[in-house]
Every structure is written in C-alpha cells, then in structure tokens.
Amino acid sequence: NAGVTQTPKFQVLKTGQSMTLQCAQDMNHNSMYWYRQDPGMGLRLIYYSASEGTTDKGEVPNGYNVSRLNKREFSLRLESAAPSQTSVYFCASSAEQAEKLFFGSGTQLSVL
C-alpha cells in the first residue's frame, strides 16, 4: 500500500542546475499538489493539479514548472535552481480538491 511516493529523498544542486522531482500516487486520486516547507514559513503551495490535464499556480510558483503526466504522476521541475529554493518539498494528493490529503515523505533539497 504505497500511497504517495516521491523521489529522490535527498538532493544537492549547484546554483543554476536543473532537476525534476517525481511524484506518483496509487489511490486513483484526481487532485495532486506540490508544497514546500521552510522553517518559520510553514507549508506553502507551489502548484496544484485539480484533475488530469490541468495545472494551476499556488502561492509561490516562481522558479518552478509542473507536469501532470497522467492521473498517477505529477512532477515538479526547477529549471535553474537558486539558493532560495533550498527547502523540503512535499507532494500530496486527494480524491477531490481540498479533501482529505495524503502526503509523500518529502524531498530535502539543498541548492549551494
């Protein structure tokens, strides 16, 4: 019973490098989300996908892009990483928007 799976768990990047965070859920959920968690700032929404084929910006979308590849997978891409993107990233899913949320275990990203 995997739930929400995120990869990688840890990543170190140099400024300017790019990378993609992968997320997959096996609960047949329609909605998926990417949040970042920073000390003192709490969890902030980066992007979300209400259903397959749609994506929308959240509170802090600058510097990120997303792809809802299919119903199961929702990836987050950093095109040119900056130190300000050092954070813990969480993927989550729910059956419908803003319903019971299931989280992945997170990706700890450091940008040097």
Next chain:
Amino acid sequence: KQEVTQIPAALSVPEGENLVLNCSFTDSAIYNLQWFRQDPGKGLTSLLLIQSSQREQTSGRLNASLDKSSGRSTLYIAASQPGDSATYLCAVPNQAGTALIFGKGTTLSVSS
C-alpha cells in the same frame, strides 16, 4: 485571504496530561478542517477531518472540535504519551476551494 494561526508554537507536558491545541482561521466560510501530525523528517499524516456540518470528530484519544462562527478549532489529546511527541498542523481550504492552507503548527513534546 484565508490565514491560519496556531498557538502555542511549542508545548511541553508530562506524560499523562490532557492537552488542547488551538487553531484559528480568518474566513469562516470553510467546508472542512483537517488536523495533521508530522514527525521529524517525515511527511504529514492526516489525523482528523471535520466537515463544516459537524462540530467534532473523534479518533482514539484524539478529539477535534470546530466552531465556524468563531473561526476556531481545537485538538484535544487525552492522557498524553511520549509517542504523541510531534508537530500538529491544522489546515483549511483556501477561498477558491482548490487547495489547503496550513497553520505553522504546534510542536508537542511529552516527557516520561
């Protein structure tokens, strides 16, 4: 804009105490409220979801109440145990109903 506040930010209690964690939100037009638990270095786990038509939800030693008119929710933990030590976050839907907005959490430490 919906805002969620949790007070206190941290709480330390001896084992066996009953305790209350508080959550307040600025826009009372919500249709649910969720409480989550986060252990260090882990993702968030949903504890309780209260629909707007309900006043409370119970799961084991946890009881969550919701008072929409006053913009408040409380999480009551009975007979606390060291294993309850974690950060507890509450979340409500944003005004568009598309995603959850989180409080910054209360970090609970229960000593044996």
